[in-house]
Amino acid sequence: MDLVIRNGQVVTAAGRWQGAIGIAGGRIAALGTVGPGAREIDAGGRIVMPGGVDPHCHVEQMSGMGLMNADTFETATRSAAMGGTTSVISFAAQARGERLRDTVAAYAARAARGAAIDHAFHVTVTDPSVEGLEADLADLAAAGHRSVKLFTTYDIRLDDAALIRVLAAAKAAGMLTCVHAENHGMLDWTKARLLAAGLDRPEHHALSHPRLAEVEAVERVCRFAEFLDAPVMIFHVSTARALAAVRDARARGVPVRAETCPHYLLSTAEVLRRDGIEGAKWMCSPPQRDTADVAALWQGLARGDLDLVSSDHAPYRFDETGKLHAGATPPFPAIANGMPGLETRLPLLFDAMVSRGHGGAEAFVRATATAPARIYGLPGKGDIAPGMDADLVIWDPGRRVTYGADDLHDAVGYNPWAGTTVTGWPEVVILRGAVVKDGDDWRGTPGAGRFLPRAGHGVSPAGRMAPELAFMEGDR
Amino acid sequence: MDLVIRNGQVVTAAGRWQGAIGIAGGRIAALGTVGPGAREIDAGGRIVMPGGVDPHCHVEQMSGMGLMNADTFETATRSAAMGGTTSVISFAAQARGERLRDTVAAYAARAARGAAIDHAFHVTVTDPSVEGLEADLADLAAAGHRSVKLFTTYDIRLDDAALIRVLAAAKAAGMLTCVHAENHGMLDWTKARLLAAGLDRPEHHALSHPRLAEVEAVERVCRFAEFLDAPVMIFHVSTARALAAVRDARARGVPVRAETCPHYLLSTAEVLRRDGIEGAKWMCSPPQRDTADVAALWQGLARGDLDLVSSDHAPYRFDETGKLHAGATPPFPAIANGMPGLETRLPLLFDAMVSRGHGGAEAFVRATATAPARIYGLPGKGDIAPGMDADLVIWDPGRRVTYGADDLHDAVGYNPWAGTTVTGWPEVVILRGAVVKDGDDWRGTPGAGRFLPRAGHGVSPAGRMAPELAFMEGDR
Amino acid sequence: MDLVIRNGQVVTAAGRWQGAIGIAGGRIAALGTVGPGAREIDAGGRIVMPGGVDPHCHVEQMSGMGLMNADTFETATRSAAMGGTTSVISFAAQARGERLRDTVAAYAARAARGAAIDHAFHVTVTDPSVEGLEADLADLAAAGHRSVKLFTTYDIRLDDAALIRVLAAAKAAGMLTCVHAENHGMLDWTKARLLAAGLDRPEHHALSHPRLAEVEAVERVCRFAEFLDAPVMIFHVSTARALAAVRDARARGVPVRAETCPHYLLSTAEVLRRDGIEGAKWMCSPPQRDTADVAALWQGLARGDLDLVSSDHAPYRFDETGKLHAGATPPFPAIANGMPGLETRLPLLFDAMVSRGHGGAEAFVRATATAPARIYGLPGKGDIAPGMDADLVIWDPGRRVTYGADDLHDAVGYNPWAGTTVTGWPEVVILRGAVVKDGDDWRGTPGAGRFLPRAGHGVSPAGRMAPELAFMEGDR
């Protein structure tokens, strides 16, 4: 064995056991009773879990406002790994007029240079009018890209016909379609009324994204998915009622899955009301909600109505290059939306789910590693079993850490969770058998991360489109 | 008394009684035991009901295809009256770039000249970018126009932000918003796939309007109505599931009402599969559905989930000036949608509801006269009580009539229901005390119909908008 | 005319008009313009409405505890009429071992002697083991008795098989089955735990009837009604969720109707927490709930999910012959359940619905007179139209009255609503053309009330039993 980790309490989504993990050639080779290794790590009774899989983060990407993300692949993946995450899926975001194959090629080149951990892409379609949509998606799928991202809001939104077209093309290509679902018209109309009423502070951002805007868009996307029997992932569910809409759709047999994020589970819109411009650090879309929504989301995670928890890492500095590019106290629509989250996702959730018992350790692994790997079809990730990639994290379940103002390893320059104390900390992080985090030290290598070609995804259609589409049966 | 009708079996939405009706000054003056009249009619034991109110018909209106309706106010109202209807609400349809006040003035002038029965308008908003939307709606409401019409499909559709804006403006003006609710993107995408597959006959029209397109749009409009607590009427519900969406919205307290039409209650998409181009005579939007939908609509009418039955009279001749303007066997998208229905609505429903017992006579009056009058706020219409307008129909419940190929009194030139036999016939029709139909003879006068200014409508908001809109409380 | 009422603002469930009402032979003979009467009443612009119909009251009946109601037919009907009610349906409650025909005969004899207003009976079945259940129900239906009453709780409850048997027999006889629906097991178990915990005061009565006990029993009864397609009325709905269960059942096509009572619409369980034993005055089953339930019930009444409002008058004196028969401060299970309500039902609801606008005057008439008359099939009642019984109330909409401690005309001796002020008062009450209340004076005559034989009821089956019962088709 190249490496053996002994004396760990191994926890997977399926259960837990005591013993050793043997690693050879970057893969898990032996479990339980394991012979000697060239190198050995004594876990000392600490918890060993699969490396985290974060399937929703923005890296080296231009925002709708024309702001470049603060993070490069190098800084983003370093930050992820320092938080226990060993695989990410970020976005290859189509610029207007750009062919999708070119989009993906450009992002792939950047990631190949910079990424210190393994990675894949969601192909963000913003301009379906560009030549070759269906052909490029098919080619990209063949090349191992198996997910598409769409918006129902922002300037990059698709209208309904385009959304349906992309859903159908993605399904035909064997891809899963991820959707940011909020009703653009409701947001737009409400924002205009707020501004007209002089309500333009960060706290009003929450009002500008009414709950019903999310509910409506989720219902609509689910109806489209039902129409085509097309696999869909609803991104960042934030409200109790949108969650109910997902559950209702599943009950009808619609192939829909859903995620939420730590900031919807662990904070409310209160954070936007902090003094001065401070609330802007927490601004993201959809916004944080209230305690009833928080309770419903936890319940949804427990029942499986929510499949996983991603970070939605969207990195902007809190200065004139980022959040405050429009001034020191800009109106909320001029403030870039997004929070850093790659590095805090796992410690925050370990604290909540394992240390404080909201679901337990197995559920934590499932929500943050196993389910993302399965749903997005990432080979070799998300579990500890012979043949799987040796992506492992040794957690110290007793270590208490209080976040500081600027203690993350990304390029964002602030930590919204400053002052929050978590119990449980990722001490050692291993990527394909190589230690990339050791104690508080970064040991990873930019460019050492690999692209993860995927053969498919894990959301099966029900086998039946709307009856009116029977004439298309040959297309399926 | 100017006129006394004796020996009738009087039926209203509330019940039935035997006796006389005395009329003075065009109004009902006495019921039961009534003194002598200047003129007397012996109903001879036949049924006397309130004159029908048809709140959904297209008259002297340009279609989206640029086709003018076959009917003028003169021909349309003559046809309506010959079928037992004494009040209509047709559309004042905004042309692109036209101010709404000008739209309504033009239609009002045409109606004043031609209408032989009483009438009002729904203000169809197709271009909210024109100056003065909110102001014109407020002025129009003050002048007695209390309903707005919107589309979610066709070239005249409003996008979501515009739809919300108009809903809010209509609510502020005290107007009810009526919506043709189908998802444009789903229709468009499906139509393109059908045509690409060479499926372009009238029967494929049904496939081009998938059930879920109606369901989605109804759900969405109900969510907007919920957001604003704005009164909404869903036009021409055709599917079981859209009906369920209305019911669910009502259960949440959303101020939404719904109607259907005789062709959804009494025929299925089978009619579109008739030989050659014959099916084109039945083409309308949404299309006829199947027997399960028909059963659900009847049940919905019985339970009150559907409030009323309108005709959606949309008159096009079956020739090169109308349905076949694009040729003798055009592809379905080139065929004008719409069926004549003003004259057949009441006999078809009397036959079904009274003669064949689907609900009974009181329910028939409620669905076709009382409910439309109440929901749309038509003063003096829809009931037989002292002070109400003397709009009355004497029905011969035993007369059996088989419709012929071209026996209607509109300008359409064909009767889609040719060959259908109905039991029960409107023998005498009285408008404000004046006989306008006598046996089979037309006695009405173009221009004698009056505009019906309305003080409001009958759909009360629940009193609570979405919580995010609390800042607008002052606006309500 | 025998009597003419002039200058009234006449309000029915269908609308309102100004004019005269002519009465001849105890019936309404003329409306609107009416010739001279032998006697004339000038309503002076006040409101004239149909006499109230109270379809749920306990009169001269033995309670489950062996307590006789405080009211005889004479006192109960006097109280009803003084409150504006001119028809009641009370119970003919089977004693154990008694044939139903004997039960009804005994009650009918007592009512014939004492009743000052018109009346009918629900046949309360408590012992289906007695010979002749099906035969007696058929005979009673033929004699004009068209409703049955059942309990799912108390010692007189029916088990599920008996309940189904009676539902089937009632349906076969053309009778409507009314149900007191609470889960006995839940009540019993909870009561035992409360008493074991020493929680035995009136306020604990509310805990002893958990909401879910009502919800469960309503769901179950609706499933039985669905199974047999048997018409059912759910009595005294008190919770939001039981109301939702009724609505769900209706959406499935189950022939179920529902009522509530003033004390569920206008008070909460707070009343049970009054000082000392005072709360016992308000004890009834189910108990008052909370403000969220109250809001839902009002919304349900507005939407038609609740069809009517009855009193559930259950008269016990607040002394050793009634509520306090087990002592001055008995544990709650020893306190007779029930409140007087015949006389206060209409003024309380007029105040809420007409004066304070919760629904309006027409809705008030519908809920308290028209709907009860229609649903229970009472001939000639609940409306103002030619031929109907001349049961009329002249309301002074401006008169404000504050209830006193003992100001009702029943035999109960206390008014739970003491201190409550209502706006609107029934000044003149007319039964079949005879004034029975004039100002504050009682002018009625014990024994002058007539039994109201019924030909059927107003709740139509959907036409389809459970598929497993197809073999019984011949029985229907």
Added chain:
Amino acid sequence: MDLVIRNGQVVTAAGRWQGAIGIAGGRIAALGTVGPGAREIDAGGRIVMPGGVDPHCHVEQMSGMGLMNADTFETATRSAAMGGTTSVISFAAQARGERLRDTVAAYAARAARGAAIDHAFHVTVTDPSVEGLEADLADLAAAGHRSVKLFTTYDIRLDDAALIRVLAAAKAAGMLTCVHAENHGMLDWTKARLLAAGLDRPEHHALSHPRLAEVEAVERVCRFAEFLDAPVMIFHVSTARALAAVRDARARGVPVRAETCPHYLLSTAEVLRRDGIEGAKWMCSPPQRDTADVAALWQGLARGDLDLVSSDHAPYRFDETGKLHAGATPPFPAIANGMPGLETRLPLLFDAMVSRGHGGAEAFVRATATAPARIYGLPGKGDIAPGMDADLVIWDPGRRVTYGADDLHDAVGYNPWAGTTVTGWPEVVILRGAVVKDGDDWRGTPGAGRFLPRAGHGVSPAGRMAPELAFMEGDR
């Protein structure tokens, strides 16, 4: 290692991998790369799965009719193991008047003598009036018995108050309550009508258990579980609508789980219509349903609304000692209900789920081994991981077997699935490291099976009882 299995394709609920399994001391000691074993088995590329866990079977138990099961622990566990099952939970069924501790002691003694595989008991409560219910349940839980069984039908049914009492006691003791949920009244009433109509053949058994009887009882039990926040398992769900009731309850946060059985997934009521008395071989309760129910159950299993698939093995010989004890062609109520299933459960489901793809191999393991082990809290069972019991099955995925008339290893004497061909066969079955089935040979030992004491179960309460029960908080 005592035993090493090499060259297997190992499949667990979590995924699959290639490699070796090392066993020492009856437990799994090493996975992946494993050193030499005292004994080695070459799986030859075949599939290795965890041994099956069947949590619902009747063994050595007296039926309600007074018939003893055909199977002893020896024959039942032999049959189970020959079908790939290595753990069973059968019933310790209380006789009337018997203390539960005595019941369990008697069954435990019989099982200890005869059982060839590991086992646990559900404590069937039929007589809660016996002294010591709560105390015995607490003691039994402490001794490792963590599930209770209740009936809502048959002579051994509990009434609602008793059911609630036992649910509360089971929850307090940390036990999961399993329920046979059908409405007894509906069954009883329907059966009587069928017999009265002369419909008494096996096919009429299906009519005698209407779908709504299951739906109602499931709804009711879920309401009780909601009331107490008590963990519940619904046994043998057979209908689409009962499944929907479970799903609705889960959406409300009720801690309820559900199972179904192979005969509901793989056959319909058609089997009861076989010639002569043949249908009696398939008679069980609830009965098989129709194809729409079958489709819904498969969908429910895919979505996780159904958690697992058990056999409900209820063994009666098809002769005068069993099914036909009342004669050769008895009326259906005199025919014992139940089918053998311990041995066929896994091959039938492997064929459907793995070979024919209804869910796949991982889902098969989850439904038949992992989920039962987790939900019922069986230590060391249902997974392949270091430290787990070495309960393993080597499946030959290509072997096709057609069931014969009497080829099972139980004592029943017939195989209802005779003539059915399955693809995939359990070739080698290993219990705690010992081969108990080798090819077609039985190698097990009566009495070698161990009792499985449990520390708890896997169904967590939501943390909130009905608000009316707040006074009991101390009891939780």
